Amino acid sequence: MTDDVLWCHDLYRFYRSGDEETLALRGVSLRVARGEVVAVVGPSGSGKSTLLACLAGLDEPDGGAVTLGGERVSHRPEAERARIRSRRLGVLLQYGNLVTHLSVRANIQLVQARAKGERPAPDDLLEQVGLRERASALPRELSGGELARAGLAVALSNDPDVLLADEPTGELDGRTEQVVLDLIRARAGDGRGVLLVTHSPAVTGIADRVITLSDGRIAA
Numbered sequence: 001m002t003d004d005v006l007w008c009h010d011l012y013r014f015y016r017s018g019d020e021e022t023l024a025l026r027g028v029s030l031r032v033a034r035g036e037v038v039a040v041v042g043p044s045g046s047g048k049s050t051l052l053a054c055l056a057g058l059d060e061p062d063g064g065a066v067t068l069g070g071e072r073v074s075h076r077p078e079a080e081r082a083r084i085r086s087r088r089l090g091v092l093l094q095y096g097n098l099v100t101h102l103s104v105r106a107n108i109q110l111v112q113a114r115a116k117g118e119r120p121a122p123d124d125l126l127e128q129v130g131l132r133e134r135a136s137a138l139p140r141e142l143s144g145g146e147l148a149r150a151g152l153a154v155a156l157s158n159d160p161d162v163l164l165a166d167e168p169t170g171e172l173d174g175r176t177e178q179v180v181l182d183l184i185r186a187r188a189g190d191g192r193g194v195l196l197v198t199h200s201p202a203v204t205g206i207a208d209r210v211i212t213l214s215d216g217r218i219a220a
């Protein structure tokens with residue numbers, strides 16, 4: 001029994017277009033232990049988003065394996081990957097994880113309808129991110145900072161073992177950034193884990209470990 005809440009071994013991902021082949025991941029292995037926040041940094045094009053998508057089971061690696069909370073997600077049919085994601089994973093993506101025609105509260109309820117087990121009350125989640133008053137708002141009615149916090153509430157609404165986030169603080173002002181970072185850091189308590197992809201020193205500042213990707217590999 002491993003203590004790792006997220007684990008990947010020897011991940012490879014190739015992209016082909018015509019005769020061109022890009023090796024986006026070249027044998028990436030990493031682990032996130034329970035209670036740990038890990039940040040992944042690296043220059044543009046180094047493979048960070050590809051790695052995040054493979055870890056989330058949103059993309060299928062060409063080689064290697066991924067496990068989430070001890071369950072293998074790689075090399076499984078999409079329906080099974082979706083089931084594991086809905087129970088174990090929260091994903092916060094740079095370009096939003098909200099359904100545009102649903103209110104913030106309805107977005108949370110949508111994720112919760114697919115998840116099993118203990119689920120936090122939507123209004124409690126919104127209270128935590130300081131958006132209780134905006135529960136009925138549509139995503140387009142929110143400011144950038146409110147949208148980031150709503151995205152975090154949605155990512156946490158299935159009470160996930162693992163939170164994966166791509167540039168979670170984007171363009172936020174300093175105060176909102178701190179609120180979001182405090183919530184993410186707190187998320188790694190209770191035996192859960194967080195993996196963040198970022199360019200921001202403020203974000204790497206909350207990490208227990210920082211991993212550098214370079215040209216699809218983990219740099220020494």
Ligand SMILES: Nc1ncnc2c1ncn2[C@@H]1O[C@H](COP(=O)(O)OP(=O)(O)OP(=O)(O)O)[C@@H](O)[C@H]1O
Pocket residue numbers: 015016017022023024042043044045046047048049050051
């Ligand atoms: N769908 C795709 N088809 C072809 N090549 C792709 C595709 N997605 C990514 N790539 C290539 O794979 C490599 C890794 O891209 P990726 O988006 O993972 O990097 P990144 O580190 O997240 O970059 P950034 O910091 O700019 O977001 C790049 O060379 C990119 O051009």
